[in-house]
Amino acid sequence: MEAVMRVSVYSREAIEHIIAEGSFPNNTAVISFCDPELKHIDKDYFRVDYSSVCSDVFYCEVDDLDLDYLPEKGYTYDSFFPETPELAAYINKAFRDGRDIICQCEYGQSRSAGCAAAILEHFYRRGIDIFADYKYYPNQVVYHKVFDALESAAFQPTEYLQRVHDYSGTKFPFDRNTIEESLNRLPQTKRDILYMYLWERKSMASIARLVGFENLRIEQILSVCHRSLAHYIAGSMRRELADKKLDVTDFIGMP
Numbered sequence: 001m002e003a004v005m006r007v008s009v010y011s012r013e014a015i016e017h018i019i020a021e022g023s024f025p026n027n028t029a030v031i032s033f034c035d036p037e038l039k040h041i042d043k044d045y046f047r048v049d050y051s052s053v054c055s056d057v058f059y060c061e062v063d064d065l066d067l068d069y070l071p072e073k074g075y076t077y078d079s080f081f082p083e084t085p086e087l088a089a090y091i092n093k094a095f096r097d098g099r100d101i102i103c104q105c106e107y108g109q110s111r112s113a114g115c116a117a118a119i120l121e122h123f124y125r126r127g128i129d130i131f132a133d134y135k136y137y138p139n140q141v142v143y144h145k146v147f148d149a150l151e152s153a154a155f156q157p158t159e160y161l162q163r164v165h166d167y168s169g170t171k172f173p174f175d176r177n178t179i180e181e182s183l184n185r186l187p188q189t190k191r192d193i194l195y196m197y198l199w200e201r202k203s204m205a206s207i208a209r210l211v212g213f214e215n216l217r218i219e220q221i222l223s224v225c226h227r228s229l230a231h232y233i234a235g236s237m238r239r240e241l242a243d244k245k246l247d248v249t250d251f252i253g254m255p
Helices: 012-021 036-041 084-096 111-124 140-151 157-168 176-185 188-198 204-211 218-243
Strands: 007-011 028-034 057-061 100-105
Touching: 007 012, 007 111, 012 100, 028 084, 028 111, 057 084, 084 100, 084 140, 100 111, 111 140, 157 176
Parallel strands: 007 100, 028 057, 028 100
Antiparallel strands: none
């Protein structure tokens, strides 16, 4: 089984100490939050210099503001932190490349924690790990902006299938090129169904009603991409639904 992407939160002081002692982790991408106002107030303020340890850094000049204070600074929710689509693309690339991610801000408590929580929630549905940790005070606006950008990114079913494969513990190989070719051959209707299933997490009953295929089963779609993986997903859904005491026949069926 492949390793899960690690997402860590650091303050400026902590990460500069790691850089100075030469223990910066390998295979790591960095999201570094800077204070734009401090740049104008303190001429000695500078962003963290990662040049000696990492060439893959995404700097975000974002004030640590709560939703209620955005208007006071001339922002709306939409205009605040406008680079989140680019950040989402950066995060997705790090995930595809099998890299860990460090989120860093001045104190390692608010903006970086909100960003880390959004990444964990999007990829693993584990954002609560950050919110439940008392040493963090995740910035809610940063969290929602990053999470929304990740969730609304371009349809990438291969990334989801890769994620399922990584967790499955199965021995069959994951051939990205073959799966991409299979996905590209799907007719638009099946691509739309796959989108709703993988990303919007709609039940099969809801999807069938929406697209007019009352008897269509998700395995039949996924099998076009990867038959063994399709059956694994179906089995996982059955276990999850059984745990929730739901009627699995409303969601999927096996041939």
